[in-house]
Amino acid sequence: MFNDKRSKKIILLAHCVLNQNSKIDRCACYPGPITEVVNALVAKGIGMIQLPCPEVLFMGLSRGIIAENEQSIESEDTRVAEAMVKQANTPVFRELVRQQADLIAEYQKNGFAVLGLVGINGSPTCGVETNWADGEVAPGYGVFIKALDLACQQKGIHLNIQGIKARQGHVAADLVESMLQ
Numbered sequence: 001m002f003n004d005k006r007s008k009k010i011i012l013l014a015h016c017v018l019n020q021n022s023k024i025d026r027c028a029c030y031p032g033p034i035t036e037v038v039n040a041l042v043a044k045g046i047g048m049i050q051l052p053c054p055e056v057l058f059m060g061l062s063r064g065i066i067a068e069n070e071q072s073i074e075s076e077d078t079r080v081a082e083a084m085v086k087q088a089n090t091p092v093f094r095e096l097v098r099q100q101a102d103l104i105a106e107y108q109k110n111g112f113a114v115l116g117l118v119g120i121n122g123s124p125t126c127g128v129e130t131n132w133a134d135g136e137v138a139p140g141y142g143v144f145i146k147a148l149d150l151a152c153q154q155k156g157i158h159l160n161i162q163g164i165k166a167r168q169g170h171v172a173a174d175l176v177e178s179m180l181q
Helices: 035-043 054-059 073-087 091-109 143-154 169-179
Strands: 009-013 047-050 113-120 130-133 136-139 161-164
Touching (some): 009 091, 035 169, 073 143, 113 143, 161 169
Parallel strands (some): 009 047, 009 113, 113 161
Antiparallel strands (some): 130 136
16 A cells, blocks of 8 residues: 555654744744754655644644733743643643544554654753743653653554754754654
């Protein structure tokens, strides 16, 4: 099945890897995608699955920021992190996670290699090595990556989950290249 030109290799990407327009104000490093990462994947013929952005889905593009009360990026990250921790306990959030785990399982069931997941370090939702919690950078997964990893484990799926920093495009591309081996 699927005997055509497709590579049958995919990688999952945090939403903002392909769309920096989804970032909170003052945090986008690119006008669109993180170019170096996308170019590396395109060059190798790897299919890209853009994960949903739970922050945009649950809080809106502006994350509820009141423009007249411009806050520091750190205070906004803290507010978003607290809100997303609450959202992670809702049925809608759990359904979103289940859908993504089911999608990954579907690809694997059909013989596709799921090469891994690329998150964004420092993100309260899609962080990998670091996230944002309690007003500062903290070690570990953000709430969405943590929930998705757990849902995948429950299905017997092991994901190679790696985190990148958008401000380090070439370093990020090198990390993604290493995932393709």
